[in-house]
Amino acid sequence: MKKRILVAPLNWGLGHATRSIPIIKALILQNFEPVIASDGAALMLLKKEFPELCFFELPSYNITYTKNGKFLKFKLLLNSLNVANAIKAEREVTKRIVDKQGISGIISDNRLGVYSNKVPSVYVTHQLKVLSGNTTWISTKAHRKFIQNFDVCWVPDVEGPINLSGQLGHPKTYKIATKYIGPLSRFEKKTTTTLNTLLVVLSGPEPQRKLLENKLLAELKHYSGSIIFIKGIMEQEQTKQVSNNITIYNFMTSAQLEKTINESDLVICRSGYTTIMDLAKLNKKAFFIPTPGQFEQEYLAKRLTELKLAPSCKQDEFSIDQLKKTADFEGLQSLDFETDFKTLFSLF
CATH class of the missing domain: 3.40.50.2000 (Glycogen Phosphorylase B;)
Structure with a gap:
């Protein structure tokens, strides 16, 4: 039987869900069976992309923004209790999914509570340093504490000086087990007429x-x-x-x-x-x-x-x-990097 891998992107915009698409496709190509868990628009998008897969709904973080950007950090701090409750709730849902669905591994894209002590658990993020103004050191420390619950952290970028994430994905000091897996995109460049x-x-x-x-x-x-x-x-x-x-x-x-x-x-x-x-x-x-x-x-x-x-x-x-x-301006340029999914998935 195919090993079942739980893939769980955060529902904060659509970026976490869309960059999970190449991971899900690679799992299928490598003869795994992805099981998807998320909420809201992220879950709806992945259902449209992979209608044949098995889906589960996770508790929502209920992240909203302010009309005035100056007050965003304050509102996020006010919502931190709700986020903490959602993380606790998704831990319980994850335990049930792992036990009842025969999960062999987990790939969580910024969902802090989707991990298990029973199976290898991967955390995907480009934010090894979490910028929040004068509280950057606190937000970064808190994020790292959550990442330590996982077996390894995958950073969707390259390791060298020419990269896409800058200081976000390349902090000066970082002690957590980390692999740079290359930029993730669901798209391919095509030669076509400009319309x-x-x-x-x-x-x-x-x-x-x-x-x-x-x-x-x-x-x-x-x-x-x-x-x-x-x-x-x-x-x-x-x-x-x-x-x-x-x-x-x-x-x-x-x-x-x-x-x-x-x-x-x-x-x-x-x-x-x-x-x-x-x-x-x-x-x-x-x-x-x-x-x-x-x-x-x-x-x-x-x-x-x-x-x-x-x-x-x-x-x-x-x-x-x-x-x-x-x-x-020159426009954005692709980085010469081929993600080795076979090696990455050997963890499972």
């Missing part, structure tokens, strides 16, 4: 996702090129609206999105790490608008701008004129 001048891909928790949607739709009314606008809202059915030069979708499947990004000249999006991995894989030009108050995205956007790879700006500062900056 879209601009592609907008939104993601992330509310209300910031909606605030950026409204901001961009208002600004892009005056844009002359052809635009594909993906709201990043996972629903049962895909919807499509056409308004002048803007075609609006609620979401796209991986195959559709891969095709659309390949056919687009420029991408506007958040500077989430999974998005950066995807755009690097496809060698795309991008303009980043980090989520207000999210230190990680602000750091990544600033870093890529300083490296002259992609321009960025604050959400309230965006205008069409900002897009002119992209002419002076």
Whole structure:
């Protein structure tokens, strides 16, 4: 019988779920049987991608953002008790899944309570250093304490100085067992004709996702090129609206999105790490608008701008004129690294 591996991505935006897709596909190719556990939009997305697999719902962390980014850290601190309760609850659900489903191993992408002392447990994260302003040392220490519950930590990046995550995935000191597995992307670069001048891909928790949607739709009314606008809202059915030069979708499947990004000249999006991995894989030009108050995205956007790879700006500062900056930037580049899934999965 095939060994069953529990794959559990965090439901915080869609990035953790989408970067789990290449891991799930690799498990299937290596003759394992993935079992998926998550909640909310992440769970819905993976059900659409892998309808033939077995799914379980985990307790939600119920992470929401503030309208004013300055208060985000304070709100997250207020919600920490709810998150702690969710972690405790998912520990109990994980125990039941492991026992009743004959699980042989666990791959948790930032779900802090999805591990087991009975089977090898892997934690996937690019945040070995968790940026939170003047409390970075506390948030980093707390995160590392949770990671120590796992057998190994997989970092979706390369180890050397030329990398995608910068100080997030490459702290000066780190004592936990860690493997750099290379950037993860569900996409492949295709040679194709450019059909879209601009592609907008939104993601992330509310209300910031909606605030950026409204901001961009208002600004892009005056844009002359052809635009594909993906709201990043996972629903049962895909919807499509056409308004002048803007075609609006609620979401796209991986195959559709891969095709659309390949056919687009420029991408506007958040500077989430999974998005950066995807755009690097496809060698795309991008303009980043980090989520207000999210230190990680602000750091990544600033870093890529300083490296002259992609321009960025604050959400309230965006205008069409900002897009002119992209002419002076190289665009994101893929890293020459082939993930050795066979060796990684030998743990199980």
